[in-house]
Amino acid sequence: MPNDRVSPHVVSSAAPIVTGWSAQKAADFGSTPLQFDHELQRHPLFSDEALARLIESAKREDYLVNTMDVTTHDLSSRQEGEIRDLSGQAVMQAVKNGHIWILLLRPQRSNALYLDLLHRVYAEFSSRVPGFKPYLLNMAVLISSPNVQVYYHCDIPGQMLWQLRGTKRVYVYPNKMPFLDQASLEKIAMGEATEFGLPYQNSFDDQAVVYDLQPGQLLHWPINAPHRIVNADCVNVSFTTEHFTRSLRRRYYVNYANGVLRRQRGWSDLSQAIAGPRIGPSSVWLPHTGSSARRKNARRSRRSSSGSIPRPPMGCAQ
Numbered sequence: 001m002p003n004d005r006v007s008p009h010v011v012s013s014a015a016p017i018v019t020g021w022s023a024q025k026a027a028d029f030g031s032t033p034l035q036f037d038h039e040l041q042r043h044p045l046f047s048d049e050a051l052a053r054l055i056e057s058a059k060r061e062d063y064l065v066n067t068m069d070v071t072t073h074d075l076s077s078r079q080e081g082e083i084r085d086l087s088g089q090a091v092m093q094a095v096k097n098g099h100i101w102i103l104l105l106r107p108q109r110s111n112a113l114y115l116d117l118l119h120r121v122y123a124e125f126s127s128r129v130p131g132f133k134p135y136l137l138n139m140a141v142l143i144s145s146p147n148v149q150v151y152y153h154c155d156i157p158g159q160m161l162w163q164l165r166g167t168k169r170v171y172v173y174p175n176k177m178p179f180l181d182q183a184s185l186e187k188i189a190m191g192e193a194t195e196f197g198l199p200y201q202n203s204f205d206d207q208a209v210v211y212d213l214q215p216g217q218l219l220h221w222p223i224n225a226p227h228r229i230v231n232a233d234c235v236n237v238s239f240t241t242e243h244f245t246r247s248l249r250r251r252y253y254v255n256y257a258n259g260v261l262r263r264q265r266g267w268s269d270l271s272q273a274i275a276g277p278r279i280g281p282s283s284v285w286l287p288h289t290g291s292s293a294r295r296k297n298a299r300r301s302r303r304s305s306s307g308s309i310p311r312p313p314m315g316c317a318q
Contacts, residue, residue, distance in 0.1 A: 015039065018124050018218070029129045030158070033172045033209045033221045041164045041215040045113055046237060051143060052088025054104050054111075062110075064103040070147045073228075075196055078151065092143070096235050101148050104141040114139065121241060134158070134243035141239045148236075150229040152200035154180060156189060156252055157242035160220045163213040166236035168229050171208040175225040179204055182272070185224060186259030189252055198226055213238075223248055250274040 020037040028034060044050060055063075060082065069077035083091055083102075094100060108115035118139050126132050136157070144150075146166075154175075161170065173179040180198065187193040204226075211219060212232075221227060244252075251274050258270040 016124060017121055018128075021128055026129050029125075029132065029220065031222055033211075033219065033225070035211060035213075036218050036220070037216055038162060038218050039216070040117075040162060043117075043164075045111075045117065046141070046164050046239070048089075048092060051104075051141065051237070052092055054107055054141065055083065055088035055091050055102070057110055058083075058104055062105050064105070066101050067099050068101070068149060068151070070099050070149055073149070073151060073200065073202075075151050078196070095143055095145050097145075099145050099148055101144040101150065102142070104143070106138060107141055108139055118241065122243065132245065134245055136242075136244040136249075138242045139239055142237070144231055144236045146231060146233045146235060148231045151196055152198060152204075152226055152228040153195040154185065154188065154198055154224045154226045155195055155242065156224070157244055158220075158223055158248050160218055160241045161213070162218040162239050162241070163215055164237040164239065165215055166234040167215075167232040168213050168236050168238070169232070170211045170213050170219060171205060171228050171230075172211070172219070172221045173204055173208050173226040175222050179207070179226050180224055182258070182270070183262060186255050186262060189255040190259040192259075200226075200228075223251060247274060 017040060018036050018038050020035070025034055025036070040046065063083070064080065065083060066078055066080045068074070068079070086094070091102070095102065108118050118137055122134050122137055126134065138157070152173075178199075178201075184193065184198050188195055188197055211217075213219060251272070254272055254274055258272070261267045261270060
């Protein structure tokens with residue numbers, strides 16, 4: 001299994017990948033939505049040929065593919081599928097002509113060049129943001145049709161969205177009530193609901209920060225900040241990176257524990273503080289933190305019907 005921490009020895013003499021830094025952006029990282037520029041839009045790892053190879057080499061557990069109603073925000077119209085007996089080029093053509101969203105999971109596990117790139121981008125952020133020590137690193141490549149949507153949702157790890165081709169409108173909402181319902185977030189953390197399990201109202205858009213993301217731009221938003229995406233009338237290619245830090249992982253633990261208390265004890269006024277006095281033995285069990293892609297696959301094959309607490313997703317190697 002590949003190393004998923006930023007190596008302290010990752011050093012490159014090449015030009016920086018990420019530009020548009022300022023002292024204010026470094027200080028605000030993690031607390032407010034931020035846009036940067038990057039130099040990966042023409043990287044050979046994301047050419048049509050490279051994407052076709054990724055598609056052809058992907059095992060069933062290595063991708064998600066779905067379609068949806070592109071004219072409205074109707075979560076019930078979202079349907080999952082799979083790729084059968086098609087070349088990578090044929091899949092790319094189907095994306096161009098259809099209403100398809102493909103997520104290629106963990107390409108860094110099958111090709112070390114993606115792992116090198118993943119480490120390099122996080123090494124750059126670690127060098128720029130004081131105290132930023134990410135681990136449990138992951139990435140995924142998104143290929144999507146014109147006008148396709150990604151409905152309102154939140155992610156558990158820290159996220160960055162890197163635009164490579166096409167244009168998409170990204171709505172980022174505050175990571176607090178009513179935009180981020182606490183009980184719904186707990187269910188997502190526990191694996192009882194998908195990341196789309198947040199209530200959404202059209203009026204939320206009035207408080208969103210909206211970006212028209214172009215090739216060579218990337219976004220980072222605060223942890224768990226809800227967001228949704230609408231592609232322009234063109235094929236889009238992008239990739240996401242995700243990470244945890246010690247504080248982000250504590251937040252996951254708190255949301256998971258609160259979900260248990262809400263279900264088992266009926267408690268409702270639950271603090272989300274991640275710092276405070278330590279209680280209980282040092283060997284208290286805590287759930288492993290998995291990548292969002294791993295949780296998606298786990299939820300697809302695991303449904304709890306007994307009312308018991310579901311097994312937490314397994315974490316990546318540390």
